[in-house]
Amino acid sequence: MSAPAVKDHPIHRRWIGQSMKRVEDPRLLTGRGKYIDDIVVPNMAHAAVLRSPHAHARIKKIDASKARALPGVLLVLTGAEAVEQTGPLPCFANPPVAQYCIAVDRVRHVGETVAAVVAESRYIAEDAVDRIEVEYEPLPVVVNPGDASTSKGDAVLHPDRGANNIAHQRTLTFGSYDEDMRSADVIVRRKVRWPRSGAQPMETVGAIASYDEGTRKFTIYANTSMYNYVGWLMAVSLKIPAHKLNIVPTIAGGSFGSKIFTHKVLVLAATLARACGRPVKYVEDRLDNMTSCDNHGSDRIYELELGLKRDGTMLAFGMKVIDDYGAYLQFGVGHHGNAAAQLTGPYRIKSARIELTAVFTNKCQQGAYRGFGSEVNNFALERIVDAAADELGISPVEIRRKNFIQPEQFPYKIPTGNVYDSGNYGAVLDKALEMADYDGWRSRQADARKQGRYIGIGLASCQERSVFSSTEFWFWNHEPGFALTSSPESVNIKIDPTGKAFVTLYSPFWGNSPETMATQIVAEQLTIDPSDIEITYADTDQGLMGTGPGGSRYTVMIAGAIAGAATDIKRKLFKIAGHFLEASEQDLELRDGRVSVRGTDRGMTIPEIALQAYYFRLSLPDDCNSGLDARFTYDHPYTTQPNADRTDLGVFYPIMGHMCHIPIVEIDIETGQLTYLKYVAVHDCGTVVNPMTLAGHVRGGTVQGIGSTMYEHFYYDEQGQLVTANFADYLIPTLKEAPPNIEVGHVVTPSPFTEYGIKGGGEGGRMGVPPALASAVEDALRPFGVKIDTLPITPMKIRDMIRAAQQRKG
Amino acid sequence: MKPAPFQYVRASSIDDALAGLAGHGDDAKVLAGGQSLIALMNLRLVRPAVLVDINRLSDLAYIRQENGTLAIGALTRQSAVESSDVIARLCPLMAEAIRFVGHRPIRNRGTVGGNLAHADPTSELPAVAVALGATFVTRSQKGQRTIAADDFFVAPLSTTLASNELLTEVRIPVWPAGQGWAFMEVSPRAGDYALVGVAATLRAADGVCQSGRLVYSGVGPRPIRVAKAEQALVGCSSGEATFREVAEIAAGQVEPSSDFHATADYRRDLVRALTRRALMVALDRCQKGA
Numbered sequence A: 001m002s003a004p005a006v007k008d009h010p011i012h013r014r015w016i017g018q019s020m021k022r023v024e025d026p027r028l029l030t031g032r033g034k035y036i037d038d039i040v041v042p043n044m045a046h047a048a049v050l051r052s053p054h055a056h057a058r059i060k061k062i063d064a065s066k067a068r069a070l071p072g073v074l075l076v077l078t079g080a081e082a083v084e085q086t087g088p089l090p091c092f093a094n095p096p097v098a099q100y101c102i103a104v105d106r107v108r109h110v111g112e113t114v115a116a117v118v119a120e121s122r123y124i125a126e127d128a129v130d131r132i133e134v135e136y137e138p139l140p141v142v143v144n145p146g147d148a149s150t151s152k153g154d155a156v157l158h159p160d161r162g163a164n165n166i167a168h169q170r171t172l173t174f175g176s177y178d179e180d181m182r183s184a185d186v187i188v189r190r191k192v193r194w195p196r197s198g199a200q201p202m203e204t205v206g207a208i209a210s211y212d213e214g215t216r217k218f219t220i221y222a223n224t225s226m227y228n229y230v231g232w233l234m235a236v237s238l239k240i241p242a243h244k245l246n247i248v249p250t251i252a253g254g255s256f257g258s259k260i261f262t263h264k265v266l267v268l269a270a271t272l273a274r275a276c277g278r279p280v281k282y283v284e285d286r287l288d289n290m291t292s293c294d295n296h297g298s299d300r301i302y303e304l305e306l307g308l309k310r311d312g313t314m315l316a317f318g319m320k321v322i323d324d325y326g327a328y329l330q331f332g333v334g335h336h337g338n339a340a341a342q343l344t345g346p347y348r349i350k351s352a353r354i355e356l357t358a359v360f361t362n363k364c365q366q367g368a369y370r371g372f373g374s375e376v377n378n379f380a381l382e383r384i385v386d387a388a389a390d391e392l393g394i395s396p397v398e399i400r401r402k403n404f405i406q407p408e409q410f411p412y413k414i415p416t417g418n419v420y421d422s423g424n425y426g427a428v429l430d431k432a433l434e435m436a437d438y439d440g441w442r443s444r445q446a447d448a449r450k451q452g453r454y455i456g457i458g459l460a461s462c463q464e465r466s467v468f469s470s471t472e473f474w475f476w477n478h479e480p481g482f483a484l485t486s487s488p489e490s491v492n493i494k495i496d497p498t499g500k501a502f503v504t505l506y507s508p509f510w511g512n513s514p515e516t517m518a519t520q521i522v523a524e525q526l527t528i529d530p531s532d533i534e535i536t537y538a539d540t541d542q543g544l545m546g547t548g549p550g551g552s553r554y555t556v557m558i559a560g561a562i563a564g565a566a567t568d569i570k571r572k573l574f575k576i577a578g579h580f581l582e583a584s585e586q587d588l589e590l591r592d593g594r595v596s597v598r599g600t601d602r603g604m605t606i607p608e609i610a611l612q613a614y615y616f617r618l619s620l621p622d623d624c625n626s627g628l629d630a631r632f633t634y635d636h637p638y639t640t641q642p643n644a645d646r647t648d649l650g651v652f653y654p655i656m657g658h659m660c661h662i663p664i665v666e667i668d669i670e671t672g673q674l675t676y677l678k679y680v681a682v683h684d685c686g687t688v689v690n691p692m693t694l695a696g697h698v699r700g701g702t703v704q705g706i707g708s709t710m711y712e713h714f715y716y717d718e719q720g721q722l723v724t725a726n727f728a729d730y731l732i733p734t735l736k737e738a739p740p741n742i743e744v745g746h747v748v749t750p751s752p753f754t755e756y757g758i759k760g761g762g763e764g765g766r767m768g769v770p771p772a773l774a775s776a777v778e779d780a781l782r783p784f785g786v787k788i789d790t791l792p793i794t795p796m797k798i799r800d801m802i803r804a805a806q807q808r809k810g
Numbered sequence B: 001m002k003p004a005p006f007q008y009v010r011a012s013s014i015d016d017a018l019a020g021l022a023g024h025g026d027d028a029k030v031l032a033g034g035q036s037l038i039a040l041m042n043l044r045l046v047r048p049a050v051l052v053d054i055n056r057l058s059d060l061a062y063i064r065q066e067n068g069t070l071a072i073g074a075l076t077r078q079s080a081v082e083s084s085d086v087i088a089r090l091c092p093l094m095a096e097a098i099r100f101v102g103h104r105p106i107r108n109r110g111t112v113g114g115n116l117a118h119a120d121p122t123s124e125l126p127a128v129a130v131a132l133g134a135t136f137v138t139r140s141q142k143g144q145r146t147i148a149a150d151d152f153f154v155a156p157l158s159t160t161l162a163s164n165e166l167l168t169e170v171r172i173p174v175w176p177a178g179q180g181w182a183f184m185e186v187s188p189r190a191g192d193y194a195l196v197g198v199a200a201t202l203r204a205a206d207g208v209c210q211s212g213r214l215v216y217s218g219v220g221p222r223p224i225r226v227a228k229a230e231q232a233l234v235g236c237s238s239g240e241a242t243f244r245e246v247a248e249i250a251a252g253q254v255e256p257s258s259d260f261h262a263t264a265d266y267r268r269d270l271v272r273a274l275t276r277r278a279l280m281v282a283l284d285r286c287q288k289g290a
């Protein structure tokens, strides 16, 4: 596939671009949303799970007799029993890593499921969990990712996959890397540590599974995603034919990536329901979620190098990266595909190299978290760009500006092979500098320093890739495995006899605004009033292909799908109206819900046409069937195959947003505490469908990014115990930890390849904060010569660095 | 995260509550605001066999002045303390400290007695109680006794309250005229328990410190009063130079431990910074009040 045709975007828009209130809000904000915990199925029983207290141990013996004897207990299921019916969980890695909904003979992280209980109530189920006696044989615990390559014997988590704990190792070189490094005047080197943090939606993962003896079919309600993409893989785990499983989506109380698939919970609930003959509800509690969900994000150690000319021109960017994947490898190393989508950021860097070592340790597996690993690359790249600016004595603004890809250079192919569709990075930077009053703050900063105050001005200019293509799932693999290339999104639109629009989505509500987006886009396409549009979600029985939200793809993809379906509907509207109005279709126009003959007052409204379409077959044109509906599956707008040796990964994440964040902070050097004096976030997500919801994404994402940067840490101690498995220790910023006002600005560079020129903006805020804040802290503490290369930057760490600097000075 | 089974007793009078507590040894627990206890029960870290709910005992919820003493009923909600004019006048240190206790919804349920009986060494009110020489009134079926705040707190979540005893009232001497005060703390986030907190009082006149109290949370197993630092104030000129020295002494005296959120070194840094700052504010208030 070569670059798709450049689209012409209509300038006049009625609904796209409006800050319309979210259509999801009335039911959600009044507590009438139906979440997984609100679903009640007749005769439903409740499950709870016994979690491993050990990071690594063999399960020698499980005695569940006391649990089974407790009144109200229906079932206690161990891994050894479960595996008789249910196979391994779906795994996207190749070769796969065997993982079961209940650990079979060995636990590999604290919190792994050891047994499950079904009882008449969750209370009884937990009482029974307490009474299960397990004999463990502790095994050596691997916590330090640096140890993985030398692990031996019982310390090897998956002996079937190799003699040590290296999960995957591969070096990819893009372009003439060694040559470019040789021609560099300076090579800046830096070590950077990105610790594990994770998505923390208010609602945990849950599923209610029932098995109908009559139809021999499972129905599972779940707050999951990707069910219409790869939901059938759960049927494979359950060893049933795919048509004997229907997954019904419920709205999710947030995900941020953590509910992308939720295979453990769905398969567990279904396994329990089958074993006990009752519908079973299993909803994780917070401990379940924090120790064993899919919400743990990247956990990386980088050695970075950036080669430059003395004048600051960037030439080549390379890295050794170790990524601590934890005990299993659910999504393979797709996170590094994601990073490769924008490896060289907004800069004209000619070549690049990634030496990746993914390792197993005794921690919860990684899942997906807003950014999916590309936000980590943003941090790494921006840190080394700041380091280069320092080393070369160039201002952080100028080194960036000097290296930006220029507007006329798009579409621009970066060394990895991915193509950026469009952008105007200078414009974003200029707007941010202006909104922040950057120069004014530089002089205020100097004045303040004279008074012993430490003000820091941060800056990060980062990419915000959107609309992933599925090739990133496998191109890192030595053997690609299932080398899929589709990642479409579908929609069905029905105009009913009264002219109302029924829109069916094939992906879930995830805490974002899919209904608002679909409503605005359908309203735009069909000139129907938003109040006449109804959005519903299809289960897998009804499902067309839908890859689901993730990778900031949904708005772009659903716009493409809606445009496709709406085109068919408009064709039919015109055909019927033309027939009745005795006018040629070329002379017709659709406006304000009415098809009329251009330049006349003759026309028919959509309800009038719809009524004819449904009930008056004999009045319709001969080649017109009854009804008025269309479905459309929209494929990824621009993706290509990676080449065989992976010196070119192909196009897989081309719809490229951009952002510039400028935090201005003050640090109390005695306590290490930080306060925000200003926070500016300027984003370019192409055409904005709804400025209000996008600003919400930016602000929310920014606060989440503050969490990753300043507070949050899934910290495992030397025994592999998760020290921060609760919200008293895992610190999520509240409103009081957020800047009082996150000033949001937009620059609009429409994508040439998507409907209306929309780009994804769902992950943006979080992807820019870490490097921006790190640079602000570093800037504030410049008199101490402090370098920020690891997160979270807690006040204690700031104090430690200052104390060390003061002691150095003596 | 569901509690282990327990028997629930709703007390309709103090005697009722005492009867409920009697005869169960350590297996009975008082339920006040539930903001600490319920979380521990849900984690099954605490498994009382009997839970005696005192929330209906409205005669334990009051704030009043009784001849030179401020009396606060154990069931008084923390938010009532926060918005009380009487507290603001008669115990401004507590009025300042209470705002650091959790968040407003927590203070709406959480009680003064529950907070003190819970005896978290990083909590604010125990430090205030020790700094102000409060006395705690308790009752059991055997009768009433009073315990000095300083004798009440033993170790984390551990007090000299017997398991069959109910804390009924906190008594604090009415604020002496001309005494300055400040409560300051550093916590990981707003509303979290303190990494270090300081309850400070100060009396100074004619540029000389006469007396002061410095009690810390977060630096030991219970509220820690640093007498050496207090003594170092006496007779010295009231101002930043003295406070800097006193802060240094305090930082040297405390023996905090390290945990995931704060190392001992960091806690000492905080003691140093907060002591000086709190004394500066206390001095300012002392001068304004005098």
Ligand SMILES: Cc1cc2nc3c(=O)[nH]c(=O)nc-3n(C[C@H](O)[C@H](O)[C@H](O)COP(=O)(O)OP(=O)(O)OC[C@H]3O[C@@H](n4cnc5c(N)ncnc54)[C@H](O)[C@@H]3O)c2cc1C
Pocket (backbone or CB within 6 Å): B029, B030, B031, B032, B033, B034, B035, B036, B037, B038, B074, B075, B100, B101, B102, B103, B106, B109, B110, B111, B112, B113, B114, B115, B116, B117, B118, B120, B122, B123, B124, B125, B161, B165, B166, B167, B168, B191, B192, B193, B194
């Ligand atoms: C998110 C969060 C943040 C918090 N932050 C802080 C903070 O920053 N600082 C802080 O100090 N606290 C904090 N708390 C705790 C809060 O202040 C609690 O309200 C307090 O610790 C306990 O008071 P309670 O009335 O809720 O007592 P409960 O939870 O009902 O009981 C606590 C303990 O005291 C015993 N008890 C209660 N009343 C009596 C009585 N009258 N006689 C004898 N025993 C009694 C109970 O048996 C139990 O052992 C926080 C709580 C939460 C949930």
